[in-house]
Amino acid sequence: MNEVGTRRIGIVLVPDFALASFSMIIEPLRIANRLSGKPLYEWSLLSGEGGMVASSAGIELMTRPIAEARDSVFDLALVCAGFHAERYRHAGVMNWLRRHRRLGKDVGAVSTGTFVLARAGLLAGHRCTVHWDFRGALAELYPDLDLVDELFVIDRGIVTSGGSIAALDLMLRLLADQQGLAFSKAVGEQFVHSGARTPTEHQRGDLIHRLGTARPVLIEAVKRMENVLDRALSPADIAADLGISQRQLERQFRGQLGRTPTAYHRDLRLDHARRLLSQTALPVTEIALSCGFGSASHFAQLYRERFGRLPNAERR
Secondary structure, rough: OOOOOOOOEEEEEOEEEEEHHHHHHHHHHHHHHHHHHOOOOOEEEEEEEEEEEEEEEOOOEEEHHHHHHHHOOOOOEEOOEOOOOOOHHOOOHHHHHHHHHHOOOOOEHOOOOOOHHHHHHOOOOEEEOHHHHHHHHHHHHOOOOOEOOOEEEEOOOOOOOOOHHHHHHHHHHHHHHOOHHHHHHHHOOOOOOOOOOOOOOOOOOOOOHOOOOOHHHHHHHHHHHOOOOOOOOOHHHHHHHOOOOOHHHHHHHHHHOOOOOHHHHHHHHHHHHHHHHHHOOOOOOHHHOOOOOHHHHHHHHHHHHHHHHOOOHHHH
16 A cells, blocks of 8 residues: 555546546545545646536536646646547647646546547557547547557556546556555445456457357457458458358358348448547548548448438538
8 A cells, every 4th residue: 555645636627528437537536535534635627718617418517727727736637528529629738738747747538538648749658548439530540559448558657548437447446556455445345346347358348248149250250340440351351261161151140140241341330430520520531541431422322321311411
């Protein structure tokens, strides 16, 4: 157990922040103070301009302007974001985060706050993670990041996590490092949460549960498809790699998933394109090409067949 005084945490709220992620930051700290009977932690809510900041659920919280905290130094400066974090460009917040790193203090993000750290240039040379639904967009905008599919990452003073319960996993790990494992478990029990998840666990459920089948061929084929979203994969090549015939592969896909392997992988790439359209400002043509579609017109046709609207409609 590392005996320290009261730890100060500055939480930057980005407009449309995820309320669930925010509560998973605050509540473990509040419970830690209550269980210990002393103020182990204190926190300040900050934003670019101060005042009320609305969450994605429309619930607003009062914040201090970042300018008022210009000379304040926190043990951890943490960004909490949600939708549209990729658009956030507040210079005062970026400078404040950079200053904390220069002073040797920890900086972190939950949910999509990783976009803000990336824009501030704080993730170079560090492993990081983000909510799984935004991973493709972050990788597209910042291709040089060492981005991993993990619940949370703590790497030499930079902490990042997925949203909601993954943020709780991160906070419990920080509590364990700072206050001891037994104390962290006691806090976790208040959430009816074992605190047993390790940081390297994947954010999404395994394919057996997501697909509703345990057939090894399907699991391995879909795993390969999910890892290759920038081009079409040949069913013949997948089947050959798995040691079965293309007919066997197609029979299993039709029987268990109701689609051919080609259609299934195409829909995965269209789903990925939809996320990029809503989470980035990349041109439609660039998104089409990055998802393996040869032309914007062909992409638009397939997109409308799947979602009932044209790609540009996602941005209106």
